[in-house]
Structure formats: structure tokens, C-alpha cells
Amino acid sequence: MSAEIVQLVGQAGPYLTTAVGAYGVAVLTRAEDAAVDATANLGRRMLQAVWRRRDAQGRAELEAAVQDTAEAPGDEDAAAALRQQIKRALREDAELLAELTRILPAGGETVHVTASGERSIAAKTIGTAVTGDNTTIRP
Template sequence: MVDTGFVDGMTPYLRASLGAHGERVLDSEGVPVVSGPAEVGRRMLRATHRRGDERGREALAEAVADAVAEPGNEDALGALRQLIRRALSKDPGLESELAALLPHRTASVVVASGERSIAAGGNIGVAITGDGHGPVRP
């Protein structure tokens, strides 16, 4: 079973690549290399396209064309993600290839320094320092 979170996490890269390259996103030549999410998305789409069978490649090209034609249509982008999920279920090695294209996240270091300071690595809700504060009421 394909991890839907993985495919959903590809959305910003897919959207950026479709916006930057349009229908040419699947072309192997003549497409300028751009940096950032647009290039990651282009490489992901090209890898999915390259590893698919003829029918899968045609369906992917059609879904790309639909998503490019209607950039704000979330259903068109969802259909593209669904085709990627299908390709991943047919080719288990594709997920590792696509995952390798994602930028590696670096670990966050959170440091609290000084009297009554607070350090948090994420959303912790309400944090109050100092004297004279009562309980926080919602």
C-alpha cells in the first residue's frame, strides 16, 4: 500500500514544477533547469513518467496537461497525485527514487538562554514567563 502522506507531500513540488514548466515538464530536452521546488517536482514527474508503461505515461501526460490548463483546480492536481499513487503501487522501487529527490531536512536546534527563557521546537500553545500570571483561560 502506498503512503498517501508521501504523495500528498509532493504537492508543493508538483505545483511549482507545473507552474514553471507547463506541459513541457515531462520533456527531457530543452527545458531550462531551475532551482528549488520546481526542479524537484520536474524530476519527480519525469522519473514517474520514465518508469511507467506506455499506458501509464500517456495517462500521466494527460493529467499534467489538465493540471497545467487549470492551475487552481485542486481536482486536476489530485488526479495527477492519484496517477502517481498508482505508479508507486505498480513499481515499489519508484518511491525510494522519488524520496531521494526530496531535499533533506536538517535537524532543528532550539536553545533557551537566560533566566525564565523558554525553548520549544514546535507549537506548544501558550507559554508565559514572568511573575504574576494566573492560569490561562480559553
């Protein structure tokens, strides 16, 4: 298996499981939902791209993996089986690999930012941030 496939599926994993958690099995046919976060919608787009390019047997296998993942949120074995279905589809379809690569955010970067505590600030990038009292900012 190519390193490119392994890397892409590793980067896509959180998006896929978030999408399945948000939509369940309907993830394969559902339209984008403004009320669902961007991560889930990105995962939904990826799963639907795989779904569209599979034959009847491939669709049944993907649907079963999605069903198992939806029924057992947090079960790493179910999530791994879903990722395995994506890997299989990617090995069989180079165009699908290119399509999913385009769907992932640039660089496949996943950013987690956490702020904790009084007056905390969390950001991937930031210009000026002030949380103190009686602060004057001069240009």
C-alpha cells in the first residue's frame, strides 16, 4: 500500500468519524447541513465521494462499515474498519485518491487549539490579543 494512501487516510480519519457521528448511515446520501460543523461536513463529502465511485459490493461494504461505526461511537475497531474500506477504495481508484486529496484542507493539517483558564486565548494564528484590564493598545 502506498505511503500516500496511508497518510491521506490517517489525516481523513477524524473527519470520517465525526461525519458518521453527526449523520449516522445517512452520511452516504445526506446533503450538507449548516447546523453541523465543518469537520463533519468535510467527512461527509469524503465518504460520499467514495460511495459514488464504488460498485454495488463496494457500496454494501462501505455502508456496513459506516453502520458499525455509527452504532459504536468511540469504538476504535469500528473506526479502523471504516478506514480500511477507504484504503481499499483508494488502492483501486487513483482518481479517487486525487479527489480526496483535493477535499482535505491544504497540507492535510488538523489544528487543535485549546484555551483553559481565566482570560485565556486560543488561536492558530493571532495578531493582537488583550485580556487584561486597563490596557491601551497603540498602533
